[in-house]
Amino acid sequence: MSQAIRYVRHGGPEVLTLDDVPIPEPGPGQVRVAVRAAGVNGIDWKLRRGFMGRGGPPAGPAGVGVEFAGTIDAIGAGAGVTADAAAGDGGGNGGWSVGQAVFGRVLSGAAATHVPADTEDLLAMPAWLSFEQAAALPVAVETAWRTLRRLDLKEGHTLLVHAVAGGVGLVAAQLARDRGVRVVGTASPARHDFLRELGVRPVEYGDGLAERVRAAAPEGVDAVLDASGRDVLAVSVELAGGPDRVVTIADGRAAEYGVSFSTGADGVPLADVFAEVLPLLERGALRVPIERTFPLERTADAHRLSEEGHLLGKIVITVP
Structure with missing residues (x-):
């Protein structure tokens, strides 16, 4: 049995x-x-x-x-x-x-x-x-890889990740950093020191979020990945300058804001994803x-x- x-x-x-x-x-x-x-x-x-x-x-x-x-x-x-x-x-x-x-x-x-x-x-x-x-x-890495591809970030861009200390958020942040993208991320204060070690600029959740993000990223935000689902789509659209620069994997109200909702149905072959990711894991560039x-x-x-x-x-x- x-x-x-x-x-x-x-x-x-x-x-x-x-x-x-x-x-x-x-x-x-x-x-x-x-x-x-x-x-x-x-x-x-x-x-x-x-x-x-x-x-x-x-x-x-x-x-x-x-x-x-x-x-x-x-x-x-x-x-x-x-x-x-x-x-x-x-x-x-x-x-x-x-x-x-x-x-x-x-x-x-x-x-x-x-x-x-x-x-x-x-x-x-x-x-x-x-x-x-x-x-x-598998899930965190494929989701992060897929959503970053959709956002089409370039070297020198700034990415805001909501719930950056979770599995998807951490992988997305580190992949983005490896590609020369600046990363700002929302997380509870207890996670901030760890995130700074990864090169992420952490900010707290809650009221005044937009102001804290602008202070952490004075160059502006080019794209947003919402992995939290915590009612952050409106402020994300505001910070990114439009809904086409925002992707959520956690908020079912995405359509109300004109934001893309990415699910496993959009999945990409694991072999394609891990061809890039396994070498990063092996050399410690991704944790x-x-x-x-x-x-x-x-x-x-x-x-x-x-x-x-x-x-x-x-x-x-x-x-x-």
């Missing part, structure tokens, strides 16, 4: 249960991964609470978690095995091997002991990454801190912490 965190009704973290389930079989073009760690993201608890659906309870038991790291323990038809995959080339030549360490994303169900995954959403895990660190990467880890049976506590917000980096669930 396998185990998975699931829920059968929408609600708070208390609706989550650790269930015994049949070990899933990989379909065509898939592998099955024995999960060692799974990342926690805002989308997890928003789905659990029913914020992202069309009303009504789930059609059946629903899994949680969209990113993971672990080892391949079964291969579906068409996934194949090649010498390159066995050597850690990440399926770049069309194959994967049993026992290979990997990380990636799924639509749901990563908080489990086993998960089937499409090979196109899978990457070989370098030996210098831990399972916990790798599981924290994704782990705020806290929880064992699989305490996934509800991980969700509670995620909902509270004010995190530094990511929360990760570990699987023995």
